[in-house]
Amino acid sequence: MTYGALRAFIRQIHRQLAAKGIGPGDRVAIVLPNGPEMASSFLAVASGLSAAPLNPAYKQAEYEFYLSDLTPKLVLVEPGSDNPVRAAAAGLNIPVAELQIAPDAPAGAFTLWADEADSTPPAASDEALVLHTSGTTSRPKVVPLSQANLFASANNIASTLRLSSQDHCLNVMPLFHIHGLMAVVLASMTSGASVCCTPGFNALRFFGWATEEKPTWYSAVPTMHQAILQRAERNSEAVNAMKLRFVRSSSASLPPPVFKELQETFRCPVIEAYGMTEAAHQMASNPLPPGEQKPGFVGKAAGPEICILDVGGATQPAGTEGEVCIRGANVTLGYENNPSANASSFTNGWFRTGDQGYLDASGYLKITGRIKEIINRGGEKVSPLEVDDVLLEHPAVGQCVTFGMPHKALGEEVAVAIVLVEGASLTPSELQAFAGQTLAPYKVPKKIVILDEVPKGATGKVQRIGLAKLLGLGDA
Secondary structure: OOHHHHHHHHHHHHHHHHHOOOOOOOEEEEEOOOOHHHHHHHHHHHOOOEEEEOOOOOOHHHHHHHHHHHOOOEEEEOOOOOOOHHHHHHHOOOOEEEOEOOOOOOOOOOEOOOOOOOOOOOOOOOEEEEEEOOOOOOOOOEEEEEHHHHHHHHHHHHHHHOOOOOOEEEEOOOOOOHHHHHHHHHHHHHOOOEEEEOOOOOHHHHHHHHHHHOOOEEEEOHHHHHHHHHOOHHHHHHHHHOOOOEEEEOOOOOOHHHHHHHHHHHOOOEEEEEEEHHHOEEEEEOOOOOOOOOOOOOOEEOOOEEEEEOOOOOEOOOOOOEEEEEEOOOOOOOOOOOHHHHHHHEEOOEEEEEEEEEEOOOOOEEEEEEHHHOEEEOOEEEOHHHHHHHHOOOOOEEEEEEEEEEEOOOEEEEEEEEEEOOOOOOOHHHHHHHHHOOOOHHHOOOEEEEOOOOOEOOOOOEOOOOHHHHOOOOOO
């Protein structure tokens, strides 16, 4: 689809929605699989009213919760869809519309119905996108993001990555998540670049897609990068043919060994960035060359201002750990209908991210852990990320996730779930001995679980909180 066709398509969808009385300030839920129509529906809805993308793998009860919370005017589904969102929407009297796709339509083009009316453009302060937080420890919070938030964030990302019309991104990120929506789709559209919208992440198909599409970059979460690297050797011809300008990683900490392997495999800069829903994605990023990419650091402020505050709200100097806080044009003004969360999340105009870290003397940000994920072992604090980084140095460890396991005497004990490199063997005692060469004894995992696959959330991120319960561990 060309930019000219995309503009005409978006205006037509705005007019069709206006014919049903749906316009700026209204929400439209989008329940579609990854692909061109998911990307184009997000662009069409978000640019005229408010898009509420939902995971198409949810069950009916989950849709009932999210639709009740969001109260959209309409739900968009794919042609012939039997997704359980239909039943959930029917129970809440929310209309459902199937996309109508012509056989010869370009990528992403569809109509909703024949009726059209004059549409009204939104204001900068109008809501453009609404998402829920992951809600690993509490009820998911509703994050409204304005037209101005999205505009600022897309421009921040495009500027950081120096995107141009020469760039072509292979999107493997789910498009119900802020990472894919902003860092890939909207940032690319902002800079006149192009995107290939795949059906979703598939490590087995990645190199085939890359050979066909010849992307200049891709963005993914660390677990996806690891899965791609595991298949790189047997796809050496495709790897050698790839001419990536850079590889981007975000949404979780990229272990330094993975950073190094990506750099060596794809022969290009690896740009680790730091984002979250409340910031319309990007907050910090490592710069492209000639700037330095620091493994283990999420880069410099890349859009919003960043500072480190202590518990009392005092700014901390370089090298001193505290809570990472941000403010800027891309940051949400607050959670919806949640005054207590807003009161605890904002301090003197700064948004508290819930992440612990510090800025070095050069302004690079190091995330040392999620405050709620820090393991409290009898008063001794252990950062799961620090343990991950050490264990991943072992040549037999392919993936690992360190987490807190309930313990009767200590409150919490250090545990880790690992996936071995294909064909490798390793005993828990061997790994403990390896860890003990670098880590203080209290940081060495007391429980090591070897798995075929580490459990992940819908966006490919590892969920540390709740992992002990999921694996049936605790109360030693």
